[in-house]
Amino acid sequence: MSRPDRYFALLLELLPVSFRERHGEELNAVFNQMKEDLGSSPGSVALIRLYVALTWDALWQAAASHSEGAADVRGWRDGLRADTSFALRQYGRRWGTTLTMLAILSLGMSISVLLFSFVHSYAALPPPGIILEDDLVRIRGSAPLRDQRSVRAFNETEFLEYRGLGHQFEAVAGWADARVTLTTEGSDARASVTAWASFVTENYFSVLGVQPMLGPGLPTVLSGDPTLESVAVIGHITWDQLFARNPDVIGTTLDVDGTPFTIVGVAPPRFVGIGRSNSFKIWIPLSNRHLLLSAPSVETLAYRSVARLRAGVSRSEAMAAVQVVAARGEWAERTSVAERLGRSAEVVPLLSANGDPNFDKDVMLLILALGGLGILTLLVTCTNVSALLMGLAVARRHEIVVRLSLGAARSRVIRQLHTESAVLASTSGVLALGTVWIVLRALNNAFPQSPVNLGVTWPAAAFTFATALAVGVLFGLAPALHSTRSSVAGALQDSAGGLSGGRLRLHRALVSAQVAFTQPLAVGLVAILFVTFGVLQPVGPSELGDQLISLRLPAATATPGPDIQRPESSRQLRSQMARLQAALEATPGIAAAVHDFGRLGLGSYIVYPDDRVANGFSEAFPVELRTAAPGFFSVSGVPLLRGREFSTSDASVRDLRGDAGSVPVVIGSDLARRLWPGAEPLGRRLQATAGSTTRSVLLVVAGVTAETEAGGGGFRTAALVYMRRDTASVSSALLVRTTGEAEPLISTVRRLARDAAPDMAATVQTVASIEEGERRVLRGVTAVLVSTGLLTLLLSAIGLYAVMALAAGQRSSEIAVRMAIGAPGRRIAAAFSFDGFRLGIIGLVFGLPLSLAALQFVNVAIVAEEGIQVSVAAVGAAVAFVVALTAAAATFVPARRAAAVDPARMLRRA
Amino acid sequence: MKKQWFHIMLVVAEGRCHGAEIQRRVAEQTDGRVKLYPVTLYRSLDQLTAKGFIEEVPEAEVREYNEKRRYYEIKLEGRTALAAEAETLQASARLAQAVLRGS
Numbered sequence A: 001m002s003r004p005d006r007y008f009a010l011l012l013e014l015l016p017v018s019f020r021e022r023h024g025e026e027l028n029a030v031f032n033q034m035k036e037d038l039g040s041s042p043g044s045v046a047l048i049r050l051y052v053a054l055t056w057d058a059l060w061q062a063a064a065s066h067s068e069g070a071a072d073v074r075g076w077r078d079g080l081r082a083d084t085s086f087a088l089r090q091y092g093r094r095w096g097t098t099l100t101m102l103a104i105l106s107l108g109m110s111i112s113v114l115l116f117s118f119v120h121s122y123a124a125l126p127p128p129g130i131i132l133e134d135d136l137v138r139i140r141g142s143a144p145l146r147d148q149r150s151v152r153a154f155n156e157t158e159f160l161e162y163r164g165l166g167h168q169f170e171a172v173a174g175w176a177d178a179r180v181t182l183t184t185e186g187s188d189a190r191a192s193v194t195a196w197a198s199f200v201t202e203n204y205f206s207v208l209g210v211q212p213m214l215g216p217g218l219p220t221v222l223s224g225d226p227t228l229e230s231v232a233v234i235g236h237i238t239w240d241q242l243f244a245r246n247p248d249v250i251g252t253t254l255d256v257d258g259t260p261f262t263i264v265g266v267a268p269p270r271f272v273g274i275g276r277s278n279s280f281k282i283w284i285p286l287s288n289r290h291l292l293l294s295a296p297s298v299e300t301l302a303y304r305s306v307a308r309l310r311a312g313v314s315r316s317e318a319m320a321a322v323q324v325v326a327a328r329g330e331w332a333e334r335t336s337v338a339e340r341l342g343r344s345a346e347v348v349p350l351l352s353a354n355g356d357p358n359f360d361k362d363v364m365l366l367i368l369a370l371g372g373l374g375i376l377t378l379l380v381t382c383t384n385v386s387a388l389l390m391g392l393a394v395a396r397r398h399e400i401v402v403r404l405s406l407g408a409a410r411s412r413v414i415r416q417l418h419t420e421s422a423v424l425a426s427t428s429g430v431l432a433l434g435t436v437w438i439v440l441r442a443l444n445n446a447f448p449q450s451p452v453n454l455g456v457t458w459p460a461a462a463f464t465f466a467t468a469l470a471v472g473v474l475f476g477l478a479p480a481l482h483s484t485r486s487s488v489a490g491a492l493q494d495s496a497g498g499l500s501g502g503r504l505r506l507h508r509a510l511v512s513a514q515v516a517f518t519q520p521l522a523v524g525l526v527a528i529l530f531v532t533f534g535v536l537q538p539v540g541p542s543e544l545g546d547q548l549i550s551l552r553l554p555a556a557t558a559t560p561g562p563d564i565q566r567p568e569s570s571r572q573l574r575s576q577m578a579r580l581q582a583a584l585e586a587t588p589g590i591a592a593a594v595h596d597f598g599r600l601g602l603g604s605y606i607v608y609p610d611d612r613v614a615n616g617f618s619e620a621f622p623v624e625l626r627t628a629a630p631g632f633f634s635v636s637g638v639p640l641l642r643g644r645e646f647s648t649s650d651a652s653v654r655d656l657r658g659d660a661g662s663v664p665v666v667i668g669s670d671l672a673r674r675l676w677p678g679a680e681p682l683g684r685r686l687q688a689t690a691g692s693t694t695r696s697v698l699l700v701v702a703g704v705t706a707e708t709e710a711g712g713g714g715f716r717t718a719a720l721v722y723m724r725r726d727t728a729s730v731s732s733a734l735l736v737r738t739t740g741e742a743e744p745l746i747s748t749v750r751r752l753a754r755d756a757a758p759d760m761a762a763t764v765q766t767v768a769s770i771e772e773g774e775r776r777v778l779r780g781v782t783a784v785l786v787s788t789g790l791l792t793l794l795l796s797a798i799g800l801y802a803v804m805a806l807a808a809g810q811r812s813s814e815i816a817v818r819m820a821i822g823a824p825g826r827r828i829a830a831a832f833s834f835d836g837f838r839l840g841i842i843g844l845v846f847g848l849p850l851s852l853a854a855l856q857f858v859n860v861a862i863v864a865e866e867g868i869q870v871s872v873a874a875v876g877a878a879v880a881f882v883v884a885l886t887a888a889a890a891t892f893v894p895a896r897r898a899a900a901v902d903p904a905r906m907l908r909r910a
Numbered sequence B: 001m002k003k004q005w006f007h008i009m010l011v012v013a014e015g016r017c018h019g020a021e022i023q024r025r026v027a028e029q030t031d032g033r034v035k036l037y038p039v040t041l042y043r044s045l046d047q048l049t050a051k052g053f054i055e056e057v058p059e060a061e062v063r064e065y066n067e068k069r070r071y072y073e074i075k076l077e078g079r080t081a082l083a084a085e086a087e088t089l090q091a092s093a094r095l096a097q098a099v100l101r102g103s
Helices: A003-012 A017-037 A044-069 A071-093 A095-124 A156-163 A204-208 A236-243 A286-292 A315-328 A337-342 A359-395 A397-405 A410-446 A458-483 A488-493 A501-535 A567-585 A632-636 A669-675 A743-756 A767-810 A812-820 A825-866 A872-899 A903-909 B003-014 B019-029 B038-051 B076-102
Strands: A136-145 A148-152 A169-185 A190-200 A231-234 A253-256 A259-266 A281-285 A304-309 A344-349 A548-552 A590-607 A621-628 A640-643 A661-668 A685-688 A697-705 A719-724 A733-738 A763-766 B054-056 B071-074
Touching: A003 A017, A003 A044, A017 A044, A017 B019, A017 B038, A044 B038, A071 A095, A071 A410, A095 A359, A095 A410, A095 A458, A095 A767, A136 A315, A156 A169, A156 A304, A156 A315, A169 A204, A169 A236, A169 A281, A169 A286, A169 A743, A169 A763, A190 A204, A190 A236, A190 A286, A190 A743, A204 A304, A231 A236, A231 A253, A236 A281, A253 A281, A259 A286, A281 A286, A304 A315, A315 A344, A359 A410, A359 A458, A359 A501, A359 A767, A397 A410, A410 A458, A501 A767, A501 A825, A501 A872, A548 A743, A548 A767, A567 A590, A567 A733, A567 A743, A590 A632, A632 A733, A661 A669, A669 A697, A669 A719, A697 A719, A743 A763, A763 A767, A767 A872, A812 A825, A812 A903, A825 A872, B003 B019, B003 B038, B003 B054, B003 B071, B003 B076, B019 B038, B038 B054, B038 B071, B071 B076
Parallel strands: A190 A281, A231 A259, A621 A719, A661 A697
Antiparallel strands: A136 A148, A136 A304, A136 A344, A169 A190, A169 A253, A169 A304, A231 A281, A253 A259, A548 A733, A548 A763, A590 A621, A590 A685, A590 A733, A640 A697, A661 A719, A685 A697, B054 B071
């Protein structure tokens, strides 16, 4: 027969014999006819389509015909039902072990689902409250920044150009954000909160496909009557917390920076807009921006944009059009030609986190890190459960060999054991999903303003469930095969009931494998924790955080680069800042205002050889250089412990770039202690490391501050070193010290900033709120990592304990004999402890390559950019110690139980 | 009624024919929109026979080109069922047209 005939004949084998015998010739005749209809030289595509269709036809009809009448199919279903009820009875008899396995497996699956769900939510889902649709896209601006690209907002002219792309987009919406203060009049008192206001185009909500849950929403057609447009839609959290979910909130007035707005809508739950994470949000028509940002220049508001693609237009076609617009850059009058040439815009799907052009790189790291953790967790869980299943199967060997001896096929018994594994995995999956649902509800309640869709993503759940089922069946295969290999005589004669030979080796291998998988998981978590604290070194709260206001006037085009350094821009900014500083200092309630220059950059320094002391740190260390104006420390409230503040006669940052000389610096007391323990730090010098262009300039310690960060920095990546900013530099930020609480003065400061610099959008916050926000992030990250790490160790400990307890039970007769002939209980306990500990060490050794790989990944992929290194030796030693300790602790109780065996009772029972 | 059954019975109602012929004429009648693959075709013929809509013509075991073929012809019950199905489809088409005209 020719090849296609053989294939068709093979397909027919799927069908019932009776059907084949009845219609075999005719089937071939029709098949040949279909082949002839394709012509004498059919193309490969047509042939493939025919084969695929024939295959599907045969498979589908074979399944239907078999299920219609075959008695053995009904028998298969009945068999499955019987296996399942038998499995449930078996698990019910050993409910302790069953509950342990359920707890371990569901815990492991819960952790995996959470990790995978977070990755999926971050990487593939739109912001909360928005439905993912193919035609809903983000127009994202980007500009070059050193060797990367950074996000770039648009000015109004550029935004309107995108709106004009009617061939590509059915609708383009935009928004610009600003910080505002909301004030409500309660029955007892006024309540003021800081919120994000989004000034939106009239089609913003319709483009996003979001309807207010209360009220008509913002007008979709501009009437031109400002009183009709002094309206706002409030966020769900705002409605909940400021209006106590009052259903009659529509039509009431809300004070926004002293201007009354009528509430015309409440956003649906979970919808927080795009990109800004804050509890309190309002949306205001773009036409009302002049009410809150007095007379800003049209080109200085920072717009972001979303759009709906026109039917039939692809994202790449739309991107080509927006890139032409971006490249023109004719409206970017304040930028250089070089800067304009680097500008670009992309059309990307509207996802939670892809507002940043570096999203792809970040999401890949996230997938690798969290995905790797999730998979390792699953492996630890499944090896754990497999070892327990192995023990259970051994405990049932008498039952199994009796069934084999009565004529049951080995495959039938294996099928039974596999069904038990599948029931266990399925039940655990359901429990895991329930646990995840509860955890995510709690997270959503704790972080309602999260910009990421925190929810059970079904792809993640399905993947975890399917993996656990597959791995559970796979890991159940070894115990099933081993337990059905027993000979009847051997099993019936063997009254010791213990593990021996190959089963024993497999059991021990599973336990060691579990420890081996646990180690890199724990190492990865600890490394990420190290990195988190290394990158985000938490700084103690500023003592005067409640009396400090951070005022920042970024260039409203959000353009990275030296816009501010242009001569005419610099002069204008200097004059604006001088006016603002004078106005602030003349305001009642404000003690002083000082320029806040912020971070200069990272460097690598080393103690000057002549200034080294014994026991002092003598290697290169990363340094974060910050600049400060004279008077900065007294305003910021950071105490100077030794030395002095900067003065106008001190050398400055500009001098750092000179050929030689020294620059006075102020360092933190923690750095001083590390570099010169027990010695006077004042007057000592630091030198840039080899290769640095500033190597010839020494930093001389002129002052030492307390450890707290000045100005609400929150986190720092390296040792903090301050130096004086030169007077030629222009700052667009001020640190304002108030005489009393700073929060009530926020709106006043904002108004003064508007008056002094009407073309700038000021960001005004208390330092306390900045620090609290960043500490909250760190607390959340730490809690998640520590919890996951502890859970992982707990999983490992439970598994080890259960396995050792089972082994002790299995070997109770052997123990009884040993004790009967004189072995002390202590020795028995020691032998068990040593055995369990040895298993743990074997697992540690085999897990070492995986652990080193995990550490290397963290060092290279995550940490390298931050200029710090995770110590491989320190992390590895710490985790090895913890895992070994866990192994020892987990085997302690079973070992003691083994030593407490009553030999007489055990021997009578045997 | 399944779509393939309807088209098979339409062809058989025109006159007795064998499976391969039915397959070819269904494709012609529907301009290729309905393709009856071999297994579906013969299972459908068996199902229609079991339902009493068509019957195999026992004396027409015609050996053409040394191939054994079974011929089928429609029964009265089959014609009735076919007519009822056609009426149902017509009513559905009228409803659809009325709705589309109205919108």
